[in-house]
Amino acid sequence: MSATKVDGAGAAKLRTLDEALLSVQALHGMVERMALDVKAHRGAGVFPQQIRRTATPLHGLLKGQFGLIADQVSKLILDSGRGSEMQRVRLLRDGVAQLRTALEQATDRVKIQHRATMEIPAQNPPVL
Secondary structure (H helix, E strand, O other), rough: OEEEEEEEEHHHHHHHHHHHHHHHHHHHHHHEEEEEHHOOOOOOOOHHHHHHHHEEEEHHHHHHHOOHHHHHHOOOHHHOOOHHEEEEEHHHHHHHHHHHHHHHHHHHHHHHHEEEEEEEEOOOOOOO
């Protein structure tokens, strides 16, 4: 019988992707709170700055191993400062959705590329 496992490099990449996914979830929460404030005509407030502060370390985290996803984070940072408030909300929602999808696809790709097979000995039933 054999079991599949991820090798050491794959495990490190998966840890990076898990941390990134947590940051994207925090970004998603900020974008949705910003959307609620904009819809209630209270303005975006400090949310664009908070989004930039959260996204900047995320960019640094992803840049070494996942450069294309880091570029998407850069685009999100730029989108947080452009257009009217409703346009920003739309751009940020779209950017967060794209990031989440890219991270999930990268996770699947890493699991496939860094697969390591292990042989597990079959357990023999006891002889009576």
